[in-house]
Amino acid sequence: MPASAPSSFRLEPHASPMAHDDRARQIADPGFGRVFTDHMAVIDYSTEQGWHDPRITARAPLTLDPACAVLHYAQEIFEGLKAYRLDDGNVSLFRPEANAARFRSSARRLAMPELPDELFLGSLEALVRADADWIPAIDGGSLYLRPFLIASEAFLGVKPASEYLYMVLASAAGSYWKGGVRAISLWVSHDYTRAAPGGTGAAKCGGNYATSLIAQAEATRRGCDQVVFLDATERRWVEELGGMNIFFVFDDGTLRTPPLTGTILPGITRDSILTLARDEGLRVEESPYSLDDWRADAASGRLVESFACGTAAVVTPIAEVKGPDYGFTIGSGGMGQTTARFLDRLGAIQRGRAPDPHDWRHAVA
Missing domain, CATH: 3.20.10.10 (D-amino Acid Aminotransferase, subunit A, domain 2)
Structure with a gap:
């Protein structure tokens, strides 16, 4: 499919999002990498259809065939970046265009399809809009974003896969180091x-x-x-x-x-x-x-x-x-x-x- 604008992401709202009070407790002291938001971004890829079906949907476990190529040949790449709540109340990402470029470079090295920058940026924007309430209002708080791409084709043979799954997870984050920055x-x-x-x-x-x-x-x-x-x-x-x-x-x-x-x-x-x-x-x-x-x-x-x-x-x-x-x-x-x-x-x-x-x-x- 052609490069997609952020508005093209279909929103499938979580049927039972976390209650406000429960979310507030979770993000009061989230640490790093353990508190996940309600939704995730997903895009499918196949050699026949290209990138297709971009969507924001409820975060849920994956169902993968045991012969899924990523499990055997490790065709997998990822990125990491953060969304911040600014003092004026707006939300901003930090240098996501650079992450998009590095994601494409990693894909080339691993013989994977390159995700267009418009789709990469659109997936981040759409997910952050859906789960902005998960950004912790604490010193150093942010929403950590983890885009990743895996080979999802079921086959046993050493060659680049023909099917891939792109996803983005969001995680409420505090300080990376327990107790704050230290030497x-x-x-x-x-x-x-x-x-x-x-x-x-x-x-x-x-x-x-x-x-x-x-x-x-x-x-x-x-x-x-x-x-x-x-x-x-x-x-x-x-x-x-x-x-x-x-x-x-x-x-x-x-x-x-x-x-x-x-x-x-x-x-x-x-x-x-x-x-x-x-x-x-x-x-x-x-x-x-x-x-x-x-x-x-x-x-x-x-x-x-x-x-x-x-x-x-x-x-x-x-x-x-x-x-x-x-x-x-x-x-x-x-x-x-x-x-x-x-x-x-x-x-x-x-x-x-x-x-x-x-x-x-x-x-x-």
């Missing part, structure tokens, strides 16, 4: 890597996260909050965390982050920080940074801050880094000035409390 500790994985050249590192697919879980479990056993990966070729260069990009701040004001060479996810929060830093006139470097230099610069004081960033946690300071036979603290071991500034600046733009010079806010009518 975290990292475990450097020397045994496992996240992605290799030519692989799927730049795509947002579930397999990348599945392979990171054993390394994250090791980090937890070592008393750390998150794992950080080195490159797969030399096991020398810092790449990214299990689900976040990483930045380094030096005593001369330089901001550095590893370059996008195909093994690192091109984070939208990462790109936003780079843009804001250049707006400030900071020296910005997208260049490799070795573990040896990370350790030496932290010890000498040349490195004054490190932070991680992503949609869910936004900006998170890094306090300390540990490995099998070493450990080091970064700066004061707390929230640095540059980290705090980017956290505040991004939050202010996302929530409509500051000018939006790059038109990142996307109003939901």
Whole structure:
């Protein structure tokens, strides 16, 4: 079908939506990723019909054939972004066009059909309009949106599927970290890597996260909050965390982050920080940074801050880094000035409390 406007989404209202008082209790302290709204967006795809039947319907379990291709060959991609209630009462998405572009890029890498941007954006707008009352009215509250695409054809054979199911879930969200933003500790994985050249590192697919879980479990056993990966070729260069990009701040004001060479996810929060830093006139470097230099610069004081960033946690300071036979603290071991500034600046733009010079806010009518 041709690209569809948001108004083309058929609304099938939930027959028994959650009662107001029950919803209020759920979103008073929702945490992250566990409190889901009444509805979901759905679009079907087949090679014969293309994208068809866009709709907003009651959130419900799926019925899938045991031979469904996603269960055997892992053709699956997803995105993550947030809707915010602004101070004026309106609702806004943050940079959804960038998510739409990355979703298409991930689809190409996984040999899946590319969803037109109009349908991607329309699905988000229609779902947020249906479930806007689920946005928590708490500090840091938002509506987290999870668009995803799975191969739904029932067959056993190694080839791209001919049928797919696109959906969007919405989840009331508070702070990603229990207790609010805090400085975290990292475990450097020397045994496992996240992605290799030519692989799927730049795509947002579930397999990348599945392979990171054993390394994250090791980090937890070592008393750390998150794992950080080195490159797969030399096991020398810092790449990214299990689900976040990483930045380094030096005593001369330089901001550095590893370059996008195909093994690192091109984070939208990462790109936003780079843009804001250049707006400030900071020296910005997208260049490799070795573990040896990370350790030496932290010890000498040349490195004054490190932070991680992503949609869910936004900006998170890094306090300390540990490995099998070493450990080091970064700066004061707390929230640095540059980290705090980017956290505040991004939050202010996302929530409509500051000018939006790059038109990142996307109003939901």
